[in-house]
Amino acid sequence: MKVPKRSARLKNLQESKKDAEKEEANNLLEQKDKTEEAVERSKEEENLVESPVISDDDDEDFSDDDGSLGESGSEDSHLSGEEDVFVSSDGEDSFDAKSDDVGGNGASGSGRDDTEHGEDDDSESDDSRPVVEESDSSEDEVAPRNTVGDVPLEWYKEEEHIGYDLAGKKIKKKERQDKLDSFLASVDDSKNWRKIYDEYNDEEVELTKEEVKLIKRLLKGKAPHADFDPYAPYVDWFSWDDSKHPLSSAPEPKRRFIPSKWESKKVVQYVRAIRKGLIKFDEKPKEEPSAYLLWGEDSNAIDRQGLAYIPAPKPKLPGHDESYNPSLEYIPTQEEINSYQLMYEEDRPKFIPKRFTSLRNVPAYEKAVNENFSRCLDLYLCPRARKKRINIDPESLKPKLPSRKDLRPYPTSCYLEYKGHKGPVVSISTESTGQWIASGSSDGTVRIWEVETGRCIRIWELGESIRHVSWNPMPERPILAVCMGEDVYLLNTGLGNAEEQKSLEELLRVEMPSTPDDSDNDKTIVNWVQDDKNGGIRLKHFKTQRIPFKLHGLPVSTAFHPSRSAFFISTKKNIRVYDLLKQKLIKKLETGLREVSSIAIHPGGDNLIVGSRDGKLCWFDMDLSSQPYRVLNCHPKDINRVAFHRSYPLFASSSDDCTAYVFHGMVYSDLNQNPLIVPLEILRGHASENGRGVMDCKFHPRQPWLFTAGADSVIKLYCH
């Protein structure tokens, strides 16, 4: 009964609305404006609606024009009650809720919708129905209702009541619970989290599970109802088939019927390409013969371009040891294989021979690919250079020396030995006639020997080890100078004929008286003392004489120039040549040796030889350079003495390795020709004593003979 009544009412209402709308539509031209208007209107309507909400009490006052609200109010109290429920559920948003409510079931809103769609009126009633139902469900829960409406609740803060019920009676506030109790109660109650305090009605509301779910969905931003599908398939409501009245009655355009210009252009392009043969179909690329006669006649071959080609060296051919079945001696023993591990990686043999007793046992070579690869790398990564492989006989390296036979005479073999000294013979000296030699030994004796027979003629016991002995170069005055400790003895040898002897004695005696005079004079450096025992003079050094040259090192050996007034003095490294007249340095010769031991001057005066303690012998040509002309690395041990022959082109060196070398050293008068140096002979025979070998060597003044004095206290004469 209710429903038709209500629908009839609604119809009336809608009609009235339509009229109003029409009026408005006349005023509004554009749709946008319409929407704006709609918004405004809705506001107006809200205002309209609001008034009945506020004055909810006087339901009967509503006119028919006011719409559904009035109707609802008149109809039933439950609709308003439903509103209340909404308000009560979220009191703070009461206004929104109400407006929603109004929008939801407000007749004006739905009415407008109806006008827009031009649909049947029943939808309105459908819309309103669920709201009614909802209100039904919520109505069951609570009996007393607050009717204060949407007023700030703080107005009732001081009061004992919270509002008024439908009957207008005051609703009393509930007693305040103790906080502790409420807390305990909340803790005990597992459903506590669902409870919400409703300020408006002053009660606690427990949310149902459905409500909680709904809230959760809302919080997630989803549609509130689970069964609502936001992505439902689109149902096209418009029927596109030929309808009586098509949307567009334009005829089909021409372009739908003619071929595309661009396509045809493309086709033409393809056609042309095919004609030209640029595009080929199902045709395999032509198989050209892979090989042909590349080298025809060699005569018309072009020469190789580019740089000169260096062919790669061929790989090494295998030897016996690479055989699968080598002779037993090619197989290293286990110890040898183990010892390979101790070797350096580079020295280790790359290939260890193995033996297999038959061909079927030979396995695949595991390094085959590696070796081939390394060969490839060699071929394209190794710098190639032509290197002259010296495949010559080592003999051909040796310089062509003039035959030694042509350079005779020179000392070759030991002819005589002079024995008698008890200690190493330190120094020997030959008399200028070549008849006698004098020798000094470290046992403190000086002896004079007859060269030809080897007989010892005279012995002086001087007591101290002799350093040096030297004959007077003048044959008519056979005086011997002996250096010993700090002193020098001048000894009368007692040789020569009586006349000479007499003059000699005179000479030595004449010196005698002069000594006291000299001794008076403190300035003299040397003290001359008559030594009757030995028949000579003893020179005593008191202090060293200062030479007027700077030496830059300790002097090692000295020599006078044979013809000019020049003086050679050698330090360990260098040799300086001074002019004695001008007292000036003439030349400095750089030996490059570690330690010079002795020097000797060629009788011509322009060449000199230097022996050193590292076994090297330097030949200096002073016209040529201050560097050695030739360095001969002949001795493994120290060279003790070097000597030139006075007339023959010979020189010799004696060394601690118990050998003496004899060289041919020819100096030409032609300045363009360099001296010729040929080693002639190695003289052996001396024995080593305390690491010393041959201490001194001297040439015979006239014959090509060499005297050597050894540390084994023997003097030897080598003859040709």
Add this chain to the structure above:
Amino acid sequence: MPKHYRPAGKKKEGNAARYITRSQAVKYLQVSLSLFRKLCILKGIFPREPKKKIKGNHHTYYHTKDILFLKHEPLLEKFREMRAYEKKIKKAVSKKNRDLAERLLTRKPSYTLDMLIRERYPKFIDALRDLDDCLSMVHLFAALPAVEREKIPVNRVHNCRRLGHEWQAYISRTHRLRKTFISVKGIYYQADIDGQKITWLTPHALQQVLPDDVDYNIMLTFLEFYETLLAFVNFKLYHSINVKYPPILDPRLEALAADLYALSRYFDNRASMTESKATSFSESDGSKDLGKGPNYEESELRLAQLQQQLSSNEPGALMHLVQNAAETDEDDSETRECKTLFKDIKFFLSREVPRESLLFVIPAFGGIVSWEGEGAPFKETDHSITHQIVDRPTQGHKFLSREYVQPQWIYDCVNARILLPVEEYVVGRIPPPHLSPFVDNEVEGYVPEYAETIKRLQAAARKEVLPMPGVGKEDLDDPQNLLVEGVIDRAEAIEAAEKKRKMSVLQKQYHDELKKELRSTQISAASDGNKESVSEHIDTGEDSLPDLSQISKDADSMSKIVMPRKKQKLLKAMEIGKERKQASVDRLKERKRRIEEGKKSEK
């Protein structure tokens, strides 16, 4: 001032202008390093060693002219084009334009290396000279497994196999093989073509391992060049003996992996056809008893060949005949010797022996060979077989008419150029040591025992064979006889040596006595002359006589003294080398002595 300051406006000079480093070269050519490598490999350009390294010691230097040479290489432009083309394909694929991509793929540009080969080897002899590495590489790859991971494609492996077989077929056919050597690494062969000694290594026919530490790209680039080179060389060689290249092979034999035999058959056919067609047909008749099923195919193949022959060579058939005759005349004595080594000997190979190698070697020295398996020319039961090659501990069933020898016998015979006695190589025995034919024992300073034995046998064979060549063959065939003779010869030699030694001992004694006498007379004379001299001593006798070595040493050291330092060092280096050689020889001798001692003690 920087180290190598060059004033502005002055050009680079000397080494700075002549050499550039690799990175400079790469930048200059605007290529990637890998492409640069490839170009260098193909063009055969290698780094140089400048006297003064401008950029430092740790750089690789190329000659500027080499790089310019590369720059003007058409191949470089081709590579660039190919790269651009690759990009086109890639673009089409990524745009899902499949039609275009497919079309592009079918028309990919490719390059050929024939001009490069012409350029690098203007004359055929140059190519032959550089063939060693090529052959070794091709043979190695023929034995490698085709691996997808390393991008070794199957067809290239097959190509390598084919090329190798073609080469071997030529060598075998023309009897150019000179030396063979089975080493642990593989089998070495040495052939002699136009006076060029070409040595190559084929790996043992076993599964090869592919190591990981090898850049296969580089090897494949080398292989690419070598394949082309070998193809051209083969063409030229085949051309020189009037055989068509590439040969058309019997597919049946090819399927049985008897390529080499197929090739030799091919050669035979060609030869017979040039001589007379009738024989070829008779041969084909003869071959009917071998396999009946594929006979039809075979004859068809022959026909095809015959047609080609007719079309190409018919007018010149007579000419070829003449040429062949001339060729046989031209053969040098060595080739003739090689051709007749295994003449009238029929070999049969057992299953376990390396077939490919022996199929190559035996025909190269004039032997006839068959093997166990399908497609073989004759069966094991053939009674004309004289030698059967076996490599097993024991041989069950033996034909009395033939010798059972180990494969090493073939190789040793080939190296010695005589038929060695078979006793040492009989089945089940450990064969005598296999010696390298590439070693000059005299230069090396150590002659292994077996080398001496072979030498003696050779001498014996020569003595017998040379004066009467007609009878020689029989002697050769009878190894027993040979051995006996060899032994006799050996005994003689030993005797002679003994005599010589005795003579020398006697001589020495006589000399010693003479010297003693001399000395005593000298001493007496001296004592007579100088009786007074107390300290006199004559040391002519005792000292000078044993000092003969001393004297030579002295002479050595004296000449060394005068040598310039540079030469001294050179001499020293030479001496060190000599010493090292001597040491190795001594080591061998020592080992030998020890082994012999061990043997004696065992006895």
